[in-house]
Amino acid sequence: MPELIEKLSFYLEFPFVRYAIIVGVLVSLCSSLLGVTLVLKRYSYIGDGLSHVAFGALAIASVLKLTNNMLLILPVTIAVAVLLLCTGKNTRIKGDAAVAMVSVGALAIGYLLMNIFSTSANISGDVCTTLFGSTSILTLKLEEVILCIALSCVVLFCFVLFYNKIFSITFDENFARATGVNTTLFNLLIAVIVAVIIVLAMNLVGALLVSALVVFPALSAMRVFKSFFSVTIAAATISVFCSLIGIVIAILAGTPVGSTIVAADIVAFGMFYSIGMLRNSGN
Amino acid sequence: MIFRKLFVAALATLSLAALSPAADAPSKKIDVDLSRMSGTVVYGMVYQMVTYPKRFVGKHIRMKGIFSTYYDNEIQQRFFGCVISDALACCSQGLAFELAKPRKFPDEYPKEGATITITGDFDLASEEDEEPYPIIRNAKMTNE
Numbered sequence: 424m425p426e427l428i429e430k431l432s433f434y435l436e437f438p439f440v441r442y443a444i445i446v447g448v449l450v451s452l453c454s455s456l457l458g459v460t461l462v463l464k465r466y467s468y469i470g471d472g473l474s475h476v477a478f479g480a481l482a483i484a485s486v487l488k489l490t491n492n493m494l495l496i497l498p499v500t501i502a503v504a505v506l507l508l509c510t511g512k513n514t515r516i517k518g519d520a521a522v523a524m525v526s527v528g529a530l531a532i533g534y535l536l537m538n539i540f541s542t543s544a545n546i547s548g549d550v551c552t553t554l555f556g557s558t559s560i561l562t563l564k565l566e567e568v569i570l571c572i573a574l575s576c577v578v579l580f581c582f583v584l585f586y587n588k589i590f591s592i593t594f595d596e597n598f599a600r601a602t603g604v605n606t607t608l609f610n611l612l613i614a615v616i617v618a619v620i621i622v623l624a625m626n627l628v629g630a631l632l633v634s635a636l637v638v639f640p641a642l643s644a645m646r647v648f649k650s651f652f653s654v655t656i657a658a659a660t661i662s663v664f665c666s667l668i669g670i671v672i673a674i675l676a677g678t679p680v681g682s683t684i685v686a687a688d689i690v691a692f693g694m695f696y697s698i699g700m701l702r703n704s705g706n
Numbered sequence: 707m708i709f710r711k712l713f714v715a716a717l718a719t720l721s722l723a724a725l726s727p728a729a730d731a732p733s734k735k736i737d738v739d740l741s742r743m744s745g746t747v748v749y750g751m752v753y754q755m756v757t758y759p760k761r762f763v764g765k766h767i768r769m770k771g772i773f774s775t776y777y778d779n780e781i782q783q784r785f786f787g788c789v790i791s792d793a794l795a796c797c798s799q800g801l802a803f804e805l806a807k808p809r810k811f812p813d814e815y816p817k818e819g820a821t822i823t824i825t826g827d828f829d830l831a832s833e834e835d836e837e838p839y840p841i842i843r844n845a846k847m848t849n850e
Binding site: 675 | 743744745746747748749750751753754757
């Protein structure tokens with residue numbers, strides 16, 4: 424054990440390891456907060472759809488040789504998130520079908536563009552890194568970390584400031600509208616925040632594993648806690664803890680960061696599921 | 707002009723030979739030992755070396771990776787590299803190296819893909835009209 428601590432403190436001397444931990448904690452915190460709302464609104468899979476859209480946008484940004492990919496990825500992902508979350512029931516292609524269509528469509532177009540207009544010698548490596556995160560969390564630049572901190576602060580501020588409105592929209596949108604809440608505006612806000620989180624989380628776990636950060640902490644917390652507030656706090660705690668554990672294990676054992684974090688989330692879900700079962704059988 | 711260049715080069719070689727440590731002198735302290743780090747951190751570290759090479763110039767480096775070689779037809783020169791892969795094995799990065807005691811290729815080199823350990827000084831090599839690239843100079847190579 425002291426050997427592991429010594430090794431970890433040695434790794435922590437490197438700025439890129441510290442950046443990975445900062446970004447990992449912030450992204451997992453933000454994704455878990457919105458995760459509760461998305462799970463309750465039956466939009467668990469939207470993270471997957473939007474991350475594939477972000478992948479498609481990344482491919483277009485690579486083809487256009489943009490110096491800052493975020494200039495294209497963020498607006499495109501936000502636009503699709505708004506389309507998916509705000510059009511509600513007034514569309515011909517509804518809910519899960521729209522998410523599935525956007526998800527696979529963006530993935531296919533992204534991969535196609537990357538192959539046709541290849542700008543790199545290692546296409547499979549680029550695709551693999553984007554889809555599974557690979558080590559991109561350990562190759563972050565200082566400006567990317569600052570951008571992540573700034574966007575995370577905006578997300579946290581919006582969530583705390585509009586907590587009551589998000590709560591009412593999550594459970595009963597019609598009732599919220601009847602009580603004077605501008606549901607269109609707040610749905611738009613949720614869509615923008617979700618898109619920002621997805622784009623940030625792609626660096627941490629990759630496009631294919633983003634949904635895990637959104638869904639697992641919320642579902643784990645729901646096994647044990649019952650109120651919206653307690654579930655939100657528990658989901659945030661579980662998510663941050665699992666991310667920290669996942670990053671530390673990945674650094675010490677040399678495993679892929681994204682999948683190690685998701686594995687930690689699965690273990691946490693198993694534990695909370697068991698606790699919930701035991702509590703219910705006791706009652 | 708060309709004689710002056712040759713003379714300076716010869717003088718520099720002689721000075722280096724005079725200043726170079728004896729064969730049995732104690733080995734230099736390793737500043738960055740990549741062979742002791744986990745695969746995930748090594749990948750991040752080599753990325754830093756390739757992206758911000760100036761921060762590492764002059765550091766004594768040890769790294770363990772896969773032996774790789776490449777022949778540039780244009781300048782008719784063979785390059786040697788030590789390549790490491792990330793945890794998913796889908797991306798790899800490497801550093802070129804230059805042995806302190808040149809060996810004959812291919813007889814005295816390991817087979818491509820063999821695991822090697824390189825110890826040497828991190829430096830920047832520059833070709834005409836090209837971006838300088840990181841290289842490990844005065845390298846010692848051991849293969850497993």
